[in-house]
Amino acid sequence: MDDRAVRILAICGSEREGGNTDLALGHAGELVRARGAEFEVLHLRDHRISPCSPCGDCNSRAAACELRDDMPGIVARMRAADGLIYATPVHGFGLAHLMQIFIERAGVGYLRFDRPLANKVGGVLVTGRRYSEGSVHNQLVDNLLLNRMILVGSGFPALLRNTAPEPALDDREGLDALERMVHRMLDMCLLLRRNGGEYPDDPLPSYDRNERVSRRGLPV
Numbered sequence: 343m344d345d346r347a348v349r350i351l352a353i354c355g356s357e358r359e360g361g362n363t364d365l366a367l368g369h370a371g372e373l374v375r376a377r378g379a380e381f382e383v384l385h386l387r388d389h390r391i392s393p394c395s396p397c398g399d400c401n402s403r404a405a406a407c408e409l410r411d412d413m414p415g416i417v418a419r420m421r422a423a424d425g426l427i428y429a430t431p432v433h434g435f436g437l438a439h440l441m442q443i444f445i446e447r448a449g450v451g452y453l454r455f456d457r458p459l460a461n462k463v464g465g466v467l468v469t470g471r472r473y474s475e476g477s478v479h480n481q482l483v484d485n486l487l488l489n490r491m492i493l494v495g496s497g498f499p500a501l502l503r504n505t506a507p508e509p510a511l512d513d514r515e516g517l518d519a520l521e522r523m524v525h526r527m528l529d530m531c532l533l534l535r536r537n538g539g540e541y542p543d544d545p546l547p548s549y550d551r552n553e554r555v556s557r558r559g560l561p562v
């Protein structure tokens with residue numbers, strides 16, 4: 343069995359340093375480290391990520407996007423993790439823009455070609471006031487499933503509310519959900535290690551490699 347420490351990487355889509363999302367991830371990090379695993383936060387605000395351009399190239403290309411920005415390094419860090427948490431505030435009833443741009447660029451620019459996140463354990467954390475956290479959560483869940491990650495049932499979704507202008511971690515129910523999610527993610531990472539050994543280099547089965555061809559042989 344691989345005896346390296348389990349690695350959890352959180353992708354943070356908040357622009358606000360020390361804000362609600364950072365506080366929540368700080369708490370998650372304490373829990374992960376207390377169990378002997380590694381935890382890192384990749385703050386999208388510290389990276390240069392170009393929005394998708396109008397080229398439309400990704401509808402036909404079979405290799406990574408040519409826009410030059412920090413995405414290749416970010417994808418490399420995601421590949422190296424055992425588990426990934428996508429964490430974002432709600433903005434304007436949807437994903438905060440850093441996370442939206444990241445999802446678009448990572449997905450169509452890089453991940454769609456060989457689904458390198460397949461079989462990694464995924465989790466979602468959403469911070470907001472109370473408007474549309476559920477739909478933002480669903481969007482990220484769909485994205486993790488698209489990338490063939492393993493979502494572990496852990497109780498209620500990790501939605502953290504704060505209606506005060508100052509950052510705070512006082513949503514007891516939300517924190518409870520976050521804690522359960524983090525522990526269940528770690529449990530699943532360990533279970534996969536015990537049962538599967540190291541992750542295979544190529545996690546996609548040969549019968550299901552190309553998402554542009556449906557299972558019935560039709561182009562999609």
Ligand SMILES: Cc1cc2nc3c(=O)[nH]c(=O)nc-3n(C[C@H](O)[C@H](O)[C@H](O)COP(=O)(O)O)c2cc1C
Pocket residue numbers: 356357358360361362363364431432433434435436469470471472473474475504509
């Ligand atoms: C531009 C902007 C738009 C927001 N839109 C929403 C919204 O639609 N729904 C909601 O529940 N909260 C909304 N909020 C509140 C934030 O989601 C909430 O305060 C969040 O916890 C902020 O996280 P942060 O401190 O990491 O930035 C908005 C905040 C900002 C700055």
